[in-house]
Amino acid sequence: MHFKKLLYSFIMGILALALAACGGDESSTSGNNASAEGETRVFKIAHVVQENHVWNVTAQKFGEELRKLSDGRFDIEIHPASTLGTEADMVQQLETGAIDFGFMTNAYMSTRQDSLNAWFMPYLFGSLEEAVKMRESEPAKQILEELSSQGLVGLDFMFAGNRHVLMKDGFAESPKDLKGKKIRIIGSPAMQSYWEKVGAGPTAMPLNEVYTSLQTGVIDGIDIDLDALVTEKYYEVAKYLTLTNQMTFPTVIVMSKAVYDSLTPEDQEIIRTAMKNAVDWGVQEAIRREESNLQALKDAGIEVLEEIDPSKFQTVTNEVRNEFSKKSDIIKAFIEEAEGGK
Numbered sequence: 001m002h003f004k005k006l007l008y009s010f011i012m013g014i015l016a017l018a019l020a021a022c023g024g025d026e027s028s029t030s031g032n033n034a035s036a037e038g039e040t041r042v043f044k045i046a047h048v049v050q051e052n053h054v055w056n057v058t059a060q061k062f063g064e065e066l067r068k069l070s071d072g073r074f075d076i077e078i079h080p081a082s083t084l085g086t087e088a089d090m091v092q093q094l095e096t097g098a099i100d101f102g103f104m105t106n107a108y109m110s111t112r113q114d115s116l117n118a119w120f121m122p123y124l125f126g127s128l129e130e131a132v133k134m135r136e137s138e139p140a141k142q143i144l145e146e147l148s149s150q151g152l153v154g155l156d157f158m159f160a161g162n163r164h165v166l167m168k169d170g171f172a173e174s175p176k177d178l179k180g181k182k183i184r185i186i187g188s189p190a191m192q193s194y195w196e197k198v199g200a201g202p203t204a205m206p207l208n209e210v211y212t213s214l215q216t217g218v219i220d221g222i223d224i225d226l227d228a229l230v231t232e233k234y235y236e237v238a239k240y241l242t243l244t245n246q247m248t249f250p251t252v253i254v255m256s257k258a259v260y261d262s263l264t265p266e267d268q269e270i271i272r273t274a275m276k277n278a279v280d281w282g283v284q285e286a287i288r289r290e291e292s293n294l295q296a297l298k299d300a301g302i303e304v305l306e307e308i309d310p311s312k313f314q315t316v317t318n319e320v321r322n323e324f325s326k327k328s329d330i331i332k333a334f335i336e337e338a339e340g341g342k
Helices: 002-029 054-069 087-096 106-110 114-120 128-136 138-150 189-198 207-216 226-231 257-261 265-299 310-325 329-340
Strands: 041-047 074-079 101-105 152-167 182-185 201-204 221-225 240-242 248-256 303-305
Touching: 041 054, 041 087, 054 074, 054 101, 054 152, 054 265, 087 101, 087 106, 087 152, 087 248, 087 257, 101 106, 101 152, 106 114, 106 189, 106 248, 114 138, 114 189, 114 248, 114 310, 114 329, 128 138, 128 152, 128 248, 128 265, 128 329, 138 152, 138 248, 138 329, 152 226, 152 257, 152 265, 182 189, 182 207, 189 201, 189 310, 207 221, 221 226, 226 265, 248 257, 248 265, 265 303, 310 329
Parallel strands: 041 074, 041 101, 182 201, 182 221, 240 303
Antiparallel strands: 101 248, 152 221, 152 240, 152 248
């Protein structure tokens, strides 16, 4: 009997220590860094670019801001380089809430919403700084609001830089230099119209096919921003860069409306503030990269024509602007405000 009592006392002591330890662990996880359920909510972000691209870096900055403003209740998980599918797939997943945020190319989204073609009106911005100013304009805000009809919440515009032309042979100083040339573009109504009116053969193709197509001569050149040109290393297979500045290139940052509506007003405000802080930082990073990317390309041996005369493209510019102004009052107002701000 004495032995049984000792054994019983020993077992009860072990159980007491175990319970005390569990209680200590539980109390240590409570506090500002835990949600009501004691867990951090992780939001999924998807996009098409590489991890060193400025859009991805801005997404990472958003994560930092989100963690700070939510006291650690919110975090992010980024899926870069189309790992969750094409942009059409991403939008479908955003609509259902399978993905929380998308950094979508304005080019793809302009195939779904006419007003987004405003950003692609030719020669509207002589520099990335000019394009960034339009982010806060009333027409730009109206464009974002229209996205609600697609089950999306438009949060902001972020930029990769202005669009230029990289060719295998020669520069692109005027439409005659581009006539008959096969130019890779991103599928977008305004981009398609512009390049057709220039007299080139616009060829839409996925980003991951461009390098080989340039290398083998399937295409003669590409319509590209400097950040993608550097990160995708197209300078290895084509050597003539003309800084045309014919368009700018935003990403449309959207959130699943289903997910957004499930949040409290306070948490919705945290999302919006964190994103604005991130993009305010990101646009300055993009401007800085315009200079550093250009220098990197020169160092890599690229031939660069830094200035052209936009008036040589004036006829095409007028035709495209008139065409799309008739499709959307927002585009018309966007052009007028951008022109008035110069």
